[in-house]
Amino acid sequence: MAVSALPRTMDALTRRATMLRDSLHKSQGNTDGMVAILGSFDHRLSALEAAMRPTQVRTHAIRMAHENIDKTLKAGEAILAQFDLTRRAEATILRGPHEDLESYLEAVDTLKGISRFFSSNKNFRSSEGILNHVNGLLAKSSLKIEEEFKQLMTTYSKPIEPDRLFDCLPKSLRPSKDDEDENANQSDHPSKGLETAVYKIPTLVPPRILPLMNDIAQQLVQAGNQQSCYKIYRESRGSALESSLRKLGVEKLTKDDVQKMQWEALEAKIGNWIQFMRIAVKLLLTGERKICDQIFEGGNFNKDQCFAEMATNSVVTLLSFGDAVAKSKRSPEKLFVLLDMYEVMRELQPEVFGE
Template sequence: MGVVAAGAAMAGDSLSVRAAMMRESLQKSQTITDDVVSILGSFDHRLSALETAMRPTQIRTHSIRKAHENIDRTLKAAEVILAQFDLSRQAEAKILRGPHEDLESYLEAIDQLRRNIRFFSSNKGLKSSDGVLGHANSLLSKAISKLEDEFKQLLKSYRDTRSSVLEESLHKLGVEKLSKDDVQKMQWEILEAKIGNWIHYMRIAVKLLFAGERKVCDQMFEGFDSLGDQCFAEVTRSSVLVLLSFGEAIANSKRSPEKLFVLLDMYEIMRELHSEIETIFVGKACAEIRESASSLTKRLAQTAKKTFGDFEEAVERDATKTAVSDGTVHPLTSYVINYVKFLFDYQSTLKQLFKEFENGDEGGSQLASVTMQIMQALQTNLDGKSKQYRDPALTHLFLMNNIHYMVRSVRRSEAKDLLGDDWVQRHRRIVQQHANQYKRNGWGKILQCLTIQSLSSSGGSSVAGDGGNSSGVSRAIVKDRFKTFNMQFEELHQKQSQWTVPDTELRESLRLAVAEVLLPAYRSFIKRYGPLVENGKNPQKYIRYTAEDLERMLGEFFEGKNVNEPKR
């Protein structure tokens, strides 16, 4: 117990000591703190004094920093300006060299110059900006002017080159530059061939050459339609002119019937190419070319129509002295009919042509009317030519042959649909009328020899010694009648075997018509009066022919034999 108490007392003493030491330490810390506070207070006072002393220096430093910043900005702005000047000088050097050396660099220089102008325009505060802008704008104007000159040169070069290529292409095809005088002096066969070639050339030129050139131009000037049209017009003008001028020379040359068909051929090709010409030569710049083509088409139509009219007049007034001694188809008839038949190969073209000149009228009716007028003109001319024959029988044979040729040709061609069945039937009746007139004029006299009435009216009563018969007709009169018949028939045979009926069917029909009248009359005459001669001397001197002989000899009529040609 005592030991525990002693221990406790010792512990209490130790704590007291420690507490005393802590108080002493705290007192020292307070003293130090007070000293530090005193020192810090002194520092604060000194710092305030220092700050007051440093304030002017800080202001000067700030001003210097601002000045440096301004100098930097100014230098940078100056660098930009100097760079623009440098770029301007570079652009000016390229521009002064011109675009022909390096077009791409030249265009870049112009773009740079424009950027420089925009820069100085937005920085007009600069003292030199006005002068710089004036110089730059002047230089830009010169640059654009040079560029325009260069472009014009390029365009000219393009036009000249392409124009030459086109002209050379036409020349290789065979196209020639021919004037109206050249055309007038040319022989028809040569001119006809050249017209055929021209039609071929026109088709190739429009469909291939000009169409191809239009594609090239459209690609070259894409987005610049007006300029492309102008360039295309200038490239093609001379070539088009060469082709159209030949057409104009033909259209304006002296008219003649044989030119009608080539005129229609030329008119056809111009109408065929019309839509393509309008499409290829589009635009205001090509208006003159389109108008020239259209003018040629109209001129060809007018000349063709006038030539058609001239043909009708020429047919009616034809005064050719071509001998048709055998009464066959006259060359004029075959010429006119062939002409009309050829015209019907151009029926649709002719209808179109007449439609252009007859407002509101169908071309078909006009074509039918003109064709009928040509046929009537031919008949009028043939009537005049038929009067050249002294023998009326040959006159009618001639008209029969020619009108029959007209009818047959019409029936076998498209003209029948145009002229109509009425025309055909009317003219067939005319053919029959002339056949009847031929028989009446050619055989009336010889048939008169074989009539009983003519014997009875011849006078001469029968006497026993003269060998009379129950009819009271003397042998002498009968002999004389046989002699007359023989003489007349031989004369007809000699003459009419030289005449011609070229159509086989018509020839056989005419022979049959004569035989149907002649042979029965001859048989009847021989039967009645033959015995008077047969019972006398030399009966074969008077009765030379049997009916079969006459029939055989009739088969030689209308064959167009020469006088010296031997008999069959």
């Protein structure tokens, strides 16, 4: 580079630095650190310009200085780009995830990348300030994501109506619409081949929602909120399962409750209980297991424990009636219905107890 071209080169570089500084002044929030960085670039340029003004400066020194200045400006442009990304991601975080969850999660990933950038370049002036700001935004985003997960789980954790459940049973097990008590007499007409009967698993949560729940669960775990994620799932889905069973007619009875019943009433309840057990295990619990597996797919999730804790209260309620009948006073008329209860438990045992 000719010495005569030096003033033009220096002017051009100075203008680039000035433009970067002016552009940064226009961006929103956390610009003080960048202004300080670019201000230091101005001082360096001024010092270099003063040093290179003498006409006897060697050409090699001028070329090296030009390269160093260019590298400095490129570093400044990279930092400015990070500040611009921060500004845009911050706007998305402040709006919240409800309107556009996908964009919100992308903004969270962007902030994580910015945090890594400044963590690996701590020699930049004011890098600590921008790091603190970005990490603060990430903490805020984690709270908003947890709220969104809770809202989604609550919105889509509604009990399922009994009619829908009956429609999912094999035809041989569906209660007759002409005889409301037929389901109570199922124990009198045991069906063959029930273990191979086809059950249609009901849709408990819209399929399009499950991937979103999975994305949020992954983010919560990455943010260290795994236990909150599990708690929200257990409470929402556990409540929906219990409500579905109550609508169906499942109730928790003690030995004393059973002992006080007339035989006809008890026989009807036993027939219902056999039907409820099949519905609960073959339809509801199977459907809930699918939901659990999809929400907690991937990552370091303990799906088995989470599902078991969610379903425990409902399973205990279901089994309490069978236990109460088994412990009640023996009588000859109970023999056949007790055998039917035993058969349904043998049929469902692998699924209830996970054997």
